[in-house]
Amino acid sequence: MVVRLKRLPYTLTHKLSQTDFHSIPPLHFSDDPSQAMNTPLTRRRFFAIAALTAAGATAPFLLNRNRPAPLPATGEPVIWKGIALGSGAELRLFGVDRKEAEILVNKVLAEVARLEKIFSLYREDSLINRLNKEGRLNNPPPDFLALLSICRDIHALTDGAFDPTVQVLWNLYADHFRRHPRAETPPSEPDIRRTLKLVGFKHVVFDQKAILFEQKGMGLSLNGIAQGYITDKITALLQQHGIRQALVDMGEIRGFDTDNQRTWNVGIRNPQNEEATLLTLPMQNQAFATSGGYGTVMDEAGKFTHLFDPRTGTATPRYRSVSVMAPTAAVADAFSTAFSIMDEAAIRTAARAKQAKVWLVMPDNRIETLA
Numbered sequence: 003m004v005v006r007l008k009r010l011p012y013t014l015t016h017k018l019s020q021t022d023f024h025s026i027p028p029l030h031f032s033d034d035p036s037q038a039m040n041t042p043l044t045r046r047r048f049f050a051i052a053a054l055t056a057a058g059a060t061a062p063f064l065l066n067r068n069r070p071a072p073l074p075a076t077g078e079p080v081i082w083k084g085i086a087l088g089s090g091a092e093l094r095l096f097g098v099d100r101k102e103a104e105i106l107v108n109k110v111l112a113e114v115a116r117l118e119k120i121f122s123l124y125r126e127d128s129l130i131n132r133l134n135k136e137g138r139l140n141n142p143p144p145d146f147l148a149l150l151s152i153c154r155d156i157h158a159l160t161d162g163a164f165d166p167t168v169q170v171l172w173n174l175y176a177d178h179f180r181r182h183p184r185a186e187t188p189p190s191e192p193d194i195r196r197t198l199k200l201v202g203f204k205h206v207v208f209d210q211k212a213i214l215f216e217q218k219g220m221g222l223s224l225n226g227i228a229q230g231y232i233t234d235k236i237t238a239l240l241q242q243h244g245i246r247q248a249l250v251d252m253g254e255i256r257g258f259d260t261d262n263q264r265t266w267n268v269g270i271r272n273p274q275n276e277e278a279t280l281l282t283l284p285m286q287n288q289a290f291a292t293s294g295g296y297g298t299v300m301d302e303a304g305k306f307t308h309l310f311d312p313r314t315g316t317a318t319p320r321y322r323s324v325s326v327m328a329p330t331a332a333v334a335d336a337f338s339t340a341f342s343i344m345d346e347a348a349i350r351t352a353a354r355a356k357q358a359k360v361w362l363v364m365p366d367n368r369i370e371t372l373a
Contacts, residue, residue: 079249082107089229094249095240096264106243110236114252117235120146121228123169134169134221138214149224149231149332150208156227156336157203159352164340165312169221170200172308175317194315201312229253230291230335237331254331256289273322273363281361281369289331293338294323294363311343319343321362328358346372 079094080103093110095103120143122128129146133139139146156164174197178189188194205216215222224231233252240248247259249266257266265286269279273294293309309319319342326341328334333356341349341360350372353360360372 080107082110084111089253090251091253092249092251093236095245096247098245106240106245109239109243113235113239114232117145117228117232121149121224121232123223123225130222130224133213133215137218137220138212140212142208142210142213145231145235146213147208147210149227150206150213152231152332152336153203153224153227156333156340159355160337160340160344161348162203162313163311163344163348164226164336165201165203166222166224166226167201167203167206167220168310168312169223170197170219171310171312171315171317172223173221175310188317198312198315201315226293226339227332227336230289230331230333233289233331233335250331252331254289254291254335256331257285258287262286268327270323270325270361270363270369272367274367280363280367283327283361285327288327288329289334290325290327291331291334291338292323292325293342294319294321309339309342316343320345321364322367323363325361325363326353326358327360328356333358346370 079096080098080100082093082095082103084091091114093107095106098106118125119127120129123130125131129139129142153164153166171194174189174193178193179185189197200217200220205220206222207214207216229252233250233254233256236252237248237250237256237258240250241258241260246261247264249255249257255266255268257264265284267282268285268290269282270292272278272280308317310317321342324338324341326334326337328337337353337356337358337360340352341362344352346362349360349362352358353372362370362372364370
């Protein structure tokens, strides 16, 4: 399919194969709730971005997929919006004309579709679903191995707090609250202990020949890092095609400017009031990710979240939200997930290893900054 440009702005609700993009002044966005994006993966959507010009800072663009906020005009980027990996996606390309943008966005869509076939749990035909079903995947593609290598690195840096094999915990909690929708307690201790025997990234063996689970019944979820990885891949693709300045949002944010002139303004949303911003931060040639338990909850009361501790089987994070700024989106993505269940001393050690900065929204809504 060839993507064509439209002049009238609107927010897309279609699947990836039906996406479109438009070249318009960035302040022209629909505020019609009926046009809101469907974002089943909402754990990171509480942040804000904007461009800062050399003349001075603009107000942040609050990325709330249900009610898109206007962005003050700071140029004429070509804007594309769609859905990738089950979440809202967006590109802002600077310094290109309409024809160039059409070509580039179609290349981006092809790359996203290729990577979704590897990593998406929402596609029955994806390679990760085949691995989870069969326990083995022969001749894995290089991207699968590359991402697993990053996972192994982050797993070690976080002392096991980041562990993609928590999919079995997700299944346990989801099944428990599906059968007991008004339950105020988690699954039983025996069920959690039994499930934890299937958790452990050390039991995932991979090389060019195959990826395999050492224990039957294990499951892999890359939802805590795949969006960041895809954001990095799209960033590299755009740079390879001569783009010098762009903002990429494939579930995580990465802004780049090869001339180091543009700074992006990143705001951390208030977990208790999504219309408010707690803190605004400058970001230049960096990536940004936020995780919070409020994004996806397992029970009606919102006590148990999707942020599992793979060491204990609990599903209650330490902080209201964790925001990470790092050189790559994959690292920011994975760290924001893992740091949700780590103490501050351990967070500092891991963040320092990857030159990352961290902002914790505490239970009382205070912000702790860990550089």
